[in-house]
Amino acid sequence: MNTEQQQKAAQASEENNETTYGADVTEEAGQDAAAADQAAETSEPQGAVQLELEQLRKQADENQQRFLRAQADFDNFRRRTAKEKEEFAKYASLKLIEQLLPVVDNFERALAVSKDNKDHEALTKGVEMIFRQLDQVLASEGLKPMESVGTPFNPEFHQAIMQVESDEHEEGIVVEEVQKGxxxxDKVLRPAMVKVSS
Incomplete structure (x- = not known):
């Protein structure tokens, strides 16, 4: 190979190297731009994710605060209800006792008068009036006596203490009431103690 040919080959090789180097530089620049675009694309979703994450954290904190307030309100309600229930049980008989106080007053008056006065008939009338007053108070609270004599024996309402022979009643009929029921x-407070025909 002569010198001229060598120079041409060297020049062609140099041009080829420049083209390759230029292509490499262009390719690297393209890769850098693609990486920058990808980083920008990646940073946009990361920013959105961070924003959404902050919003969710804020919402979780608000829900936690709401839950704690609701829990505190419920605890207060439970304590208040327990206290009211306790007070109600403690003073449940308040109304009845207020109604019975005039009866007690009348008994005290009757006893005071009976000491000074020996009029037994007046005392008996006074006690009868007080009894009627007491009966009215109890009736206003829903207390009523059972009518047992002449009715068939019912173990829900009657407590049999004795069986007696009876010509005028058939078997199993209450013939006498020993203690009123x-x-x-609508609830049995005290069953009547009765004698039943056999």
Missing amino acids: YLLK
Whole structure:
């Protein structure tokens, strides 16, 4: 190979290297731009994710505060209800006792008068009036006596203490009431103690 040919080959090789180097530089620049675009694209979703994460944290804190307030309100309600229930049980008989106080007053007056006065008939009338007053108070609270004599024996309402022979009643009929039974509204407060025909 002569010198001229060598120079041409060297020049062609140099041009080829420049083209390759230029292509490499262009390719690197393209890769850098793509990486920058990808980083920008990646940073946009990361920013959105961070923003959404902050909003969710804020919402979780608000829900936690709401829960704590609701829990405190419920605890206060439970304590208040327990206290009211306790007070109600403690003073449940308040109304009845207020109604019975005039009866007690009348008994005291009757006893005071009976000491000074020996009029037994007046005392008996006074006690009868007080009894009627007491009966009215109890009736207003729903207490009523049972009517047992002449009715069939019922173990829910009667307590049999004796069986007696009876010509005028058939078997299983209450013939005598030894102790009166009472109903409070529709519930048996005390069964009647009775004698039943056999």
